[in-house]
Amino acid sequence: MKLLSTLLLSIFCLTVFAQEETEGYKFETVYDLEATCVKDQHRSGTCWSFSALGFFESEMIRIGKDPANLSEMFVVRHCYADKAVKYVRLHGSLNFAGGGAFQDAVYVMKKYGMVPEEAYTGLQYGEESHVHGEMDAVLKGYVDAVITNKNKKLSTAWKNGFDGVLDAYLGAEPTSFEVNGKSYTPQTYMKEQVGLDMDDYIQVSSYSHHPTYEKFVIEVPDNWLWGEVYNVTIDDLMTIFEHSLENGYSIGWAADISEKGFSHTKGMAIVPESDSKEMSGSERSKWETMTRADRNKMLYSFDKPVKEKEITAEMRQEAFDNYQTTDDHGMQITGMVTDQNGTKYFKVKNSWNTNNKYDGYFYASEAFVKYKTMSIMINKNALTKDLKKKLSIK
Template identity: 45%
Template sequence: MKNNITLFVLLFTTWLGFSQSYEFKTTVDLEATNVISQGNTGTCWSFSTSSFLESEIMRLTGKQIDLSEMYTVRHTYFKKAWTYVMRQGKAQFSEGGLAHDVTNSIATHGIVPNYVYSGLKEGEEKHNHSKMADSLKNILTTYLKDTNAYTSNWKNDVNHVLDYYLGPNVTSFNYEGIEYTPQSFLEMTTINPKDYVTITSFTHQPFYTNFVLNIPDNFSNGDFYNVPLDDLIEIMNHALHNGFSIELDCDVSEKTFSSKHGIAVIPLNDSTDALLNVSPEKEITAEFRQQEFENYNTTDDHLMHITGLLKDQNGTTYYKVKNSWGKDSSRVANGGYIYMSEAYAKLKTISIMVHKDAIPKALQFKLF
């Protein structure tokens, strides 16, 4: 009987230790622009990477510039269309994309402030790309169905649709009394697209090599540097502690990822109670991570921007992740940020993008 009482007290104490509301203390908080909404679009890749570059501009120059997400979207859509046609329809054509699509775009086309190219028609306040995406896909499928019967020029038709929904291309503009082109504006920000690298961690490819990750939205065949899982986390933590924010591609389909609660965790018992109360989490191994990737439980659902670190009352590390679903307090918590546990990041991260200087020197030597 005495042993039973002791066991009960032990179990109750353990339960009580985890049945407590979250209390967070911020340990790293890097500069970032305001949380905004991507609206009814699949362009999180542009919103998050633009936010990441906005923080980079602040880090490099001290300037706070609201970049145009839609300027990049416009140019990337045409590149997607070209790839889709050249591969005779055997490629991804959707609203999705990845972080390197943004750096690829700005390397060729430059960048512009949002007020120069908002991608919104007069009177519009929210982005909605459903009709635009359908129109573009219809042009491409009609052309590919019978190229000889297509009486127009598909490239001109794609540009007409992009002009109609997003606005015509920008060649020059005025910013703070100075005339810029998109390319000269990029030079002014001191952003060098070649300085940014994408890093992942999967066991089906050799570590410390780069490879093309075969995920649907990697239509542009971007290279990923592959590192062991512990190294991936080391890079993330080292970057944040040294003033570099992080672009994040991850899976957000878990029931314990919640923008409403502002929490993302991998609880031991899979219970959604973990969205409200501190709960023990699963141990994440490289083998488990690989398994979840190969069985499609982990997919590249969503891209966001990591801007800081926090700890809960038990000392567990969380990443402060800026989302692009707005900051309406009735729908999202933490002003539009997600507090993502290290366990969640280890399991559900597809890749990160960082400035090459954010990587610890010892790992730079192994990668580059």
């Protein structure tokens, strides 16, 4: 099909934000990396695809490629198709839903290639934005029916039928398309236009139920590929965040944002200190006389910096073990700022459109990132030499 150019800079909203100042927060930029514009996953559970491809779009910019708008639904389609095969093979003993993880995008790009958004929007079902409730339910019902069928064996038609449902909702996979008058396949577009080596990308986490500096399969429901992460200490993890940004590498960030301390509207994510034992005498006295409503108003008004918890590895592990930190959301970290008290915040590109205070971005405090990070995806070259050696990465 004939496509308009995907390289118009005006489409992609490269962002370099200056100092922000609003309602008591005074942010000074430390690092601010280029990124393509904020997109909208709308009513779909595909944050992992949006954040992963946003990360790779920034990687393309980093190596000197023109800005691109890669197709999130191309990744979603292939993951659903291959996840269905695994789900059926495992007799349904696998999480089958629209969720996923960063390694899913790596998997698709290595195996199937990539296409620009214009070649595959995934909007073939009468909606202008992604609304996947019906599709998710139909696909789940289909594979469950295949597993529970009374024929005592699988038919030769079930996979074609499943692909037909994907075609109906997302559209048939493009086998060839044109960009700027040149014809591509998904494989040649990946090689010539994206130009990234997928073997350069790794995932890193930090939990104590597995040995440090070894790889493990992270135990989250959406990890249908059983992807491995490198396990490091919490101090190592925070070093990776800053070292990556300092050297021009953005970060794919898988985290839990279900806390009270996260506000999309206000564009903030914090972990306020609410334990009176950690307060000074006068602070404690005032705290203990306040109502619960007044305490919450003070902690979560997001109108000025507040004292935050000191996060430990033990707190991270307890939250993970007790389902308080889950595979909740995928985002991209593109920068870092400090407030007037010197507290660090990471600048986070979300995929919930631009209808908040910071045009679709938010600022997550160092404490929040330290506490609620599940895993990150980085270019392995963003690691320090010391960590590369500890992880046996060349």
